[in-house]
Amino acid sequence: MQKPDILIVGAGINGLVAANYLQKNGCNVTMMDRSRRVGGACVSEDMNYGNISQSYALGASVLGLMQDFVFEETGLAHKLETFVPSHPKLIHFPNDPIVTRIHRDPKDLDIELAKKWGEKGDVEGFRHDEGRIIKFLQRGYREACPPTLEAARSELGEVLTDLWIKGDAKTLLDHYFTSERSKMYMAMTVSESGPVSLEDPYSAFTLPVMDSGSIFDGYYGHVKGGIWKVTEALSHINHELGVKTHLSSQVIEVDSKKGRVLFTRDGKENHVNFDYLIMGTDPLTAHKLVGNEADIKSAKEKKYLGSSGKLNMMFKNPIQWKDATNLSDTDAAFRFIFGVETLEEFENATLKVTDPNFHYVPGYMQIYCEGGAQRQMQNHETYDRLAVFFKNFALSEKGDELPHIEEEAKQKVLEYVNNPEDCIWTRLLTPRDLQSLFYFPGGNLDHTMLTGGQTYFDRNFSSDPENYFYRFGDKENVYLCGAGTYPCGSVAGTPGYMCSQQLLKVIDK
Ligand SMILES: Cc1cc2nc3c(=O)[nH]c(=O)nc-3n(C[C@H](O)[C@H](O)[C@H](O)COP(=O)(O)OP(=O)(O)OC[C@H]3O[C@@H](n4cnc5c(N)ncnc54)[C@H](O)[C@@H]3O)c2cc1C
Structure with missing residues (x-):
């Protein structure tokens, strides 16, 4: 043939x-x-x-x-x-000098969340149930068998299907967690694709999807x-x-x-x-x-709209983090900085970008220490580099039209660094830039929003x-x-x- x-x-x-x-x-x-x-x-x-x-x-x-x-x-x-940091992720909230460590070990994590965020919910139950959904999704990927609700119901049962697949993220998070901070940490995933409300149907589903990679067992690496x-x-x-x-x-x-x-x-x-x-x-x-x-x-x-911006940063010497630990991969740890205090503020900031009067509203920053990770793989580059993925941008402006926001974001990151004078270069990309650079219709990383329907x-x-x-x-x-x-x-x-x-x-x- x-x-x-x-x-x-x-x-x-x-x-x-x-x-x-x-x-x-x-x-x-x-x-x-x-x-x-x-x-x-x-x-x-x-x-x-x-x-x-x-x-x-x-x-x-x-x-x-x-x-x-x-x-x-x-x-x-x-x-x-490849390299995957085993260092705990480090989380900062506004006006709180104490860093929270997202440990890999479930017991250590439970203790940390209870101590730092007053979490009293069923963290273990969340991990267990999410694991079941992920297993179901991964089998579908391998068998190239796209999902149906019937298959989900028959394998996971009505309750988990309603909660994790059909449901909204707010209900899901309220079901397992008690602290606003735990919920906000989890909610980042939901709004990564764009201005998706935590009350949107099917918004719960984004959580297991984003954790369903098997290359590093659900973790992210370089x-x-x-x-x-x-x-x-x-x-x-x-x-x-x-x-x-x-x-x-x-x-x-x-x-x-x-x-x-x-x-x-x-x-x-x-x-x-x-x-x-x-x-x-x-x-x-x-x-x-x-x-x-x-x-x-x-x-x-x-719905195509994305709301993620990206700030690339270069440093002439290795970055010295104020929150560094004595673990060997501390300068490659994932870092998160929140600009909001409550879940309500989080939701308002997420949805604000659909209002034509707003160009940018702070939400959260995810810091990927690319240079630090390269050093872990014995790739010693001249300049240290960071990629800062952050929220929330409207589709209206290009990064070079928003120098004050670029400066604000840069200063926010540098608050956590002991050698800010070594930062020699930055470049801000907004959803508008992603639209013209990569032909993404609404500047969305997923091409379309991960929203109901x-x-x-x-x-x-x-x-x-x-x-x-x-x-x-x-x-x-x-x-x-x-x-x-x-x-x-x-x-x-x-x-x-x-x-x-x-x-x-x-x-x-
Ligand atoms: C700033 C940013 C940060 C991101 N961060 C991460 C991350 O850290 N980790 C992660 O896993 N993902 C991340 N993503 C998402 C990820 O990069 C994309 O979802 C993924 O690369 C999309 O791949 P794709 O093959 O579907 O489409 P694309 O990569 O969009 O490829 C589509 C291709 O089609 C071509 N094309 C379009 N129209 C035509 C035409 N008419 N004729 C010929 N060719 C055409 C385009 O040139 C393009 O090369 C990020 C994306 C961006 C923009």
């Missing part, structure tokens, strides 16, 4: 993972990306200072949601070195060199397998009936034919290229999701596997993997 020609539009992590599995399983894969490099939102940029250039993560920074089998089976595990090595290495592996990649090639028209794509490269128009097309892009781009007017209209009605079995664009979850509309030869599809965005490639398995089944029939 002749090998089917598969064209994948979008060489981000999802397109790359799909290409890897399809090429290895007898397909003839070609990838096309409008950008001049592979990686999508998982790429580096260079900072130049004192005649020295140093790379940093422009988009994604940390790895954690990938499945271990994807890491192994794609060949990435043999190409990359890649030697930087996370962009994941997409670079996967592209090299794919090339060796025979995948052809065309960069600086923007697809401008798709004729699914004829199996033909029109694209531009170097200002010239060209055609390429396909048996199957996979859109590894955001859903709006896919609809504009492949859908009819009604499809485009309904795609435009989806856009999670779980709703996170697809198929006219027959029960049988063909990743199929695009009713088109038998077009699939969609970008971050807007189940389970979500991140440098994981789970939608790319699941989509490839579904397509292979169709091809084998």
